[in-house]
Amino acid sequence: MATEFERAFAAEYATLRRYLHRRLGREAAEDIVAETFAVAFARWDRFDQARPVRPWLFGIATNVARRHHRDEERKLRAYARTGVDPVVAASDDESVTRLDAQAHQRLLAQVLADLGAKDRELLLLHAWVDLADEEIASALGIPVGTVKSRLSRLRARLRNQIGSLGQLEVGG
Amino acid sequence: MIEMTDPIEVLRDFRAEVPEPTAAEAGAALARLRETRSKRRRSRFVVVASLGAAAAAVAAAVVAAAPWDGAPQGPSATYKPGWIAHTSAVIHTVPYPGAGRYARLVEERWEATAAPLKRRSLGYEGFWTEKRVEIGAQSTSKGSDWFSYDPGTRTLYERHSDNPLTAAPNPQAYNRSRIESGSWKVAATVTIGGRKLLKVENAVPGNTYYLDADTYSLARIVGPGYPLNGPKVTPPCSFSGQQTSTVIDFKTEYLPPTDASLSLTDVRAQHAKAQVKPESAMPVGFRQIRYPPQCAQRPLQR
Numbered sequence: 001m002a003t004e005f006e007r008a009f010a011a012e013y014a015t016l017r018r019y020l021h022r023r024l025g026r027e028a029a030e031d032i033v034a035e036t037f038a039v040a041f042a043r044w045d046r047f048d049q050a051r052p053v054r055p056w057l058f059g060i061a062t063n064v065a066r067r068h069h070r071d072e073e074r075k076l077r078a079y080a081r082t083g084v085d086p087v088v089a090a091s092d093d094e095s096v097t098r099l100d101a102q103a104h105q106r107l108l109a110q111v112l113a114d115l116g117a118k119d120r121e122l123l124l125l126h127a128w129v130d131l132a133d134e135e136i137a138s139a140l141g142i143p144v145g146t147v148k149s150r151l152s153r154l155r156a157r158l159r160n161q162i163g164s165l166g167q168l169e170v171g172g
Numbered sequence: 173m174i175e176m177t178d179p180i181e182v183l184r185d186f187r188a189e190v191p192e193p194t195a196a197e198a199g200a201a202l203a204r205l206r207e208t209r210s211k212r213r214r215s216r217f218v219v220v221a222s223l224g225a226a227a228a229a230v231a232a233a234v235v236a237a238a239p240w241d242g243a244p245q246g247p248s249a250t251y252k253p254g255w256i257a258h259t260s261a262v263i264h265t266v267p268y269p270g271a272g273r274y275a276r277l278v279e280e281r282w283e284a285t286a287a288p289l290k291r292r293s294l295g296y297e298g299f300w301t302e303k304r305v306e307i308g309a310q311s312t313s314k315g316s317d318w319f320s321y322d323p324g325t326r327t328l329y330e331r332h333s334d335n336p337l338t339a340a341p342n343p344q345a346y347n348r349s350r351i352e353s354g355s356w357k358v359a360a361t362v363t364i365g366g367r368k369l370l371k372v373e374n375a376v377p378g379n380t381y382y383l384d385a386d387t388y389s390l391a392r393i394v395g396p397g398y399p400l401n402g403p404k405v406t407p408p409c410s411f412s413g414q415q416t417s418t419v420i421d422f423k424t425e426y427l428p429p430t431d432a433s434l435s436l437t438d439v440r441a442q443h444a445k446a447q448v449k450p451e452s453a454m455p456v457g458f459r460q461i462r463y464p465p466q467c468a469q470r471p472l473q474r
Contacts, residue, residue, distance in 0.1 A: 013201065014192045022187040030197075034204050041205070088187055104376070108186045127183040151180075158179035 005044055008053045009037060015054075016061055019128055024068050025075065025087045032068070036061040051138075055131060059139035062121055069117040076113035080106045111161050115154075122147065123154050181374060184355050189338075260286045262427040262437055263340055267420050282436040286429070287311065289337040290437040308439025311337040319439045320454065321446065328443060331451035343424055347388040350375070361385060364392070390422045 016036065020029035039060050040047075047056060065072075079085040083106055112120055118140075125131045125139060133151070137144040193201070265281045279295025292308035306321040315334040322329070350356040351370070360371045368385040369392070375381040379395030427433035435441045440448075 009202070013198055017193045017197070017201070018190055022190045030201065034201055037201075037205050085187070088190060104182075105186060108183060112183075112186075123180065123183065127180050127186075155179055158182070162179055162182055 004049060005041060008040070008057070012054055012057050013037075015129065016057060019058075019124070020061065020065060022087065022128060023124060024065065024072055028065075028068055028071070032061055032064050035064050039064070052135065054129075055135040055138040058125060058129065058131065058135075059141065062125075062139060065121075066117070072120075073113050073117070076109045080110035080113060085109070107162060111158065119150065119154055122150055126151060188355075189341075260429045262429060262433045263343065264425050264427050264433075264436075265343075266423045266425075268422070282427075282433075283340040284429075284434060284437045285340050285342075289316075289339055290434075291337075291340070292437050292439045292442065306439060306442075308437075309337055310438065310440075318451070320451070321439060321443055326443065326446045328440065328446045328448045329451045329454040330448050343390065344388040347383050347390065351383075351388070356381075367391065389424045392422065393420050 013033065017029055017033050020032050023029075024032070036057060040057055047053075075086045079087070085105070112123075115123065122136060122140060125136050131139065133144050133147045137147045140147075261284075263281075263283045263285060265279075265283075267279060279293050281291065281293045281295075283291040288311055290308070290310040292306070294306050306323070308319045308321075310317055312332075315332060316337040318331050318333060320329045321327070347356075351358060351372070356372045356375050358370045359373045362369050362371050362382070364382065369382040370385050370388075372381040372383060376395070379393055381390065382392040382394075383389065384391050427436075440446075
C-alpha cells in the first residue's frame with residue numbers, strides 16, 4: 001500500500017496543488033491539498049486501485065474545496081473589478097504589454113464568477129486539468145451524459161459572453 | 173468578428189502563470205501530512221518511511237519537471253548566437269510597430285532575471301492616451317515597489333505591494349512549453365523575410381503569433397490595432413472606432429548583467445534626481461489604464 005500511495009502522491013501532488021492555487025490562491029491550495037491527501041491516505045485501503053487515481057483525488061479535493069466557493073467567487077469578482085488578481089502575485093505587474101492581455105483576464109474572471117459553483121468546478125477540471133468527460137464524471141459523482149450536456153451548455157454560454165475578446169482589447 | 177472554435181480554450185491560459193510547486197514546497201506538504209498521520213493509530217514507522225520515500229519521489233519528479241533554464245537541450249532548442257543563459261541577465265524586448273502607431277503592444281522593456289528583481293518599461297498607456305509613459309517595479313524585503321514616472325514634473329509616483337515580484341520567465345521556454353503542452357496550436361510553418369516561423373493562432377483570441385521556429389522567441393504579432401488618440405471606450409462600453417490589422421515585429425535579446433544593462437531595469441536609477449511621491453498623490457488622469465468602472469463588469473457591446 002505504501003508504495004502505491006507514494007506513487008500517487010508523487011504523480012498527482014504538483015497538478016493538484018497548481019490547480020487549486022489557480023482557483024483559490026496558494027495558501028488555501030496548500031491546506032486543501034494537505035487535507036485531500038490525508039483523506040486519501042485514510043481511505044487508501046478501500047480504494048479500488050484498478051481505477052485511475054487522478055479523478056478520485058480530484059473528487060476528494062473538490063469536496064474539500066467546496067467550503068471555499070464563496071471565497072473563490074469573491075476573489076474572481078475582485079479581479080474583474082480592480083484588475084488586481086488576489087490569487088496571483090504577479091498581477092501587480094502593470095506593464096503596458098501585460099495590460100493588453102489583462103482586459104481579457106478580467107473579463108474571464110467576471111465570467112467565471114458569474115457561473116454557479118458546480119459549473120465552475122466542472123469547467124475548470126476540463127480546461128485546466130484536461131480530465132476526460134468520464135474522469136470528470138467520476139470526480140464529481142455525476143453521469144457522463146450530464147458532464148457532456150453541461151459542457152455543451154457552458155460552451156454556448158462562454159461563446160456568447162467572451163466572443164468579443166478581441167474587441168475587448170480596445171479597453172486595455 | 174472574432175471566431176473561436178472552442179471558447180473553453182480561452183480559459184486554459186487564465187492564471188496560467190501560477191507555477192507548479194517547488195521541491196521544497198512539496199517537501200513541506202509531505203512534512204505536514206506526515207505530522208497528521210503520525211497522530212493516527214497507524215504504525216508511525218510505516219507511515220514515516222512511506223512518506224519519506226514519497227518526499228524523495230516528489231522531489232525527483234519536481235526536479236525532473238523543472239523549467240527549462242535556457243540551456244540548449246536537444247535539436248528543437250537551438251539558440252541563435254548571442255543568446256545566453258536565462259539566469260543573471262537582462263531580457264530586452266523591443267517592438268517594431270508597422271505603419272502607423274497603434275495603441276497596443278508598443279512597449280520596450282528591460283527585465284532582470286535574477287535577484288534583485290527589477291523591471292522597467294517604456295510604452296504607450298493602453299488605449300486612453302497618447303502619452304508615452306515609463307513604469308517600473310522592483311522587489312524589496314517586504315514585497316515590491318511600483319513606480320510611474322512623470323517626465324513633465326520629474327516625479328516618480330511610488331506604491332508598495334506586499335506581493336513579491338516574480339522572476340521573468342524564460343520567454344523562449346515559456347513559448348515552447350505552451351506549444352509542447354498543446355495549449356498553443358501551430359497552424360503552419362511559414363517563411364517570412366527568410367526566417368522560418370511557427371504560426372500560432374490561438375495564443376490570444378483574434379491575434380496571430382509568429383514564433384521563431386528554432387528559438388521559439390516571439391517574432392511577430394498580427395492582430396487588431398487602434399489608432400492612438402482615436403476613439404475611446406466610453407460608457408455604455410461601446411467602441412465605434414475603426415479597427416485595423418496591425419503588424420508588430422519583435423526583437424528579444426539577453427543583455428549581460430553589467431552595471432549599465434542592469435541600470436536599464438531600474439526606473440529609480442534612470443531618474444536619480446526625480447522627486448518621489450506616493451501614488452496616492454498622482455494627478456487624476458495621469459494614468460488612465462482601466463475601463464470605466466461600469467464597463468469592467470461586462471463585455472463590450474459591439
